Amino acid sequence: MIEIKNLVKRYGDLVALDHLNLEVSEGEVFGLLGPNGCGKTTAISCLLALLKYDKGEITIFGKEMHPDSYDMKRKIGIVPQEVAVFEELTVAENIDYFCGLYVKDKAQRKECVEQAIDFVGLENHRKMRPKQLSGGLLRRLNIACGIAHKPELIILDEPTVAVDPQSRNHILEGIQRLNKEGATIIYTSHYMEEVEQICTRIAILDHGRNIASGTKEELKRMIKTGERITIEGVALDREHLQQIRELPHVFQIDYKNQKIVICCSSAKQNLMRVLHYLQENEISFGKIFSEMPTLNDVFLEITGKELRD
């Protein structure tokens, strides 16, 4: 559905997109993950012909997008990062206005507006102005304005920034529902948990480049860390630390303030081996837990920094 090849976008000396390559297939929830300033929004703007790029090729629905490609635009819904509504219009009026940019038939539009209001759960707020809405409800309105015309491709640019957990869950569930109803979704975020939760395929961006892409399982298999065991409230001397480091599949330990983080490669019984060692040496501890690697670990191992750095 979308193909981006060797996309380069410069702002003076700053290279915002550096030979970016992406492919999005129909029916996917495709996540663009990366820290702030990595080029996610620039990539979306180039994709939608809002920005001219210096080099590369972009095709959507097999065609190149131009500012006057109205047939293509009809199939695309955009939910920008910044809330883009008219402050003076009510919830229903805003949705009707933006839906009217795509749908000319009044009866059809009315139905679309009602469905969009129901979809985002703003039935009780339809006569309210944006200023009267909370941050979460405002984000929902922003989404409703982008999806009311039932687009085939929906691009959501960080739609959950500054949103309360309840609204965030509502938004994420809504995105999954839209996908089930047949829409292809491009979802940009710097929240790895969200991307892990809803995206079927993910591209990790850093400094305008696609540094890794695939399903979340594929991405996690790319790195050495298979399991991370954390033990809190534990007193260990140098000898113990050395012995733990020498346990099978352990490749890194980090001990600080009576807390040890043990990184193991992917293998069975890692936790059992650690517990067995503690028991054998009669080492008491407060709390122990094991975690699978996250996308942050993927980012950390590939770039040497955390996603939120």
Added chain:
Amino acid sequence: MLQLIKYRFLSMLRDKTTMFWSLVFPLILCTLFYVTFGNIDNNLECIDTAVVVRSESQEAEAFQSFLSMIEESADDLIKTKEMTGQKAKDLLEDGKVYGIYYVDDEPELLVAGTGVEESVLQSLLESYQGGQEIVQEVSKERPEKMPELVKHMSSSAMQAVYVKEASLGGRETDGMIQYFFSLIAMTCMFGCFLGVEASMKIQANIYAVGARRCLGATSKLKLIFSDFVLICAINFVDILVLLGYMSGILKIDLGGDIGKILTISFMGCIIGVSMGMLVGSVGKWREGTKIAIMLAISLGSSFLSGLMLGGIKGLIEAYCPIINRLVTHFTALQYTRMHQGIRGILYQ
């Protein structure tokens, strides 16, 4: 299309700031003008002025002739009396005269206050300075035409005289009416700020809502055109309300030819909105920059047209006349000058 226009209309109508500046503010100003200037013209009495002759050169004589003609032609506008410099100063200090004209190669004016009378004396001097060369030439070559010339120049300086003698509508109007015409013209020009905002709200790099509108499946030209029509209409309705308030409630006599006022006001709305949209559309600057450009163009051309410094037009005419030609076009877009266009068409 109508649906889009409807919602844009509602959004503009509900924008309290916009509606205040385009509708309420002119009404407030109108009321203040009415309260302040309502009876000022009636209170203006003949202005006693001292004349001190310092030179008998041809230039000095021309100015003296100008003053004499003013005294004769403009009904009870000024009353001059020739005297020595010391006596003139004594009278000025005692408040017996409002100002002293020094008749010299370069005429001068000395006043002791900042009232309406002093302003009239200054306007007369500026009028003379503006057309000094013409006055000197006419007094030398065709002295019989001097009364006509002086009458014209005095009328420029004293609007009441001007209006009274040239009303096309056949009715006399108050000299202070210029303030109200300025107000109408200012309201027309407020359309430029609506135009700037509207054109920016369709640019993806300035407003998020602009990005969303750009991505819609509706031609950008249609969106711009509908906004343009709408803003012109809103601006014109504001003018109608203002005119209704002036003539219906304040009973201000605008000269009796409302059709011409409406036509010119409508043209003013179109020019104002177009100007705003032009500035709003040019370049990739931020909102603040564009508004600053709009203000700079307005104030810059107002300055060049002589709003802030009376003699500037004469200086420009002498050293760089092309600017005056350009400014004539620019000033057609300025509220401060547009009132002259309105008055000119109505009363000349």
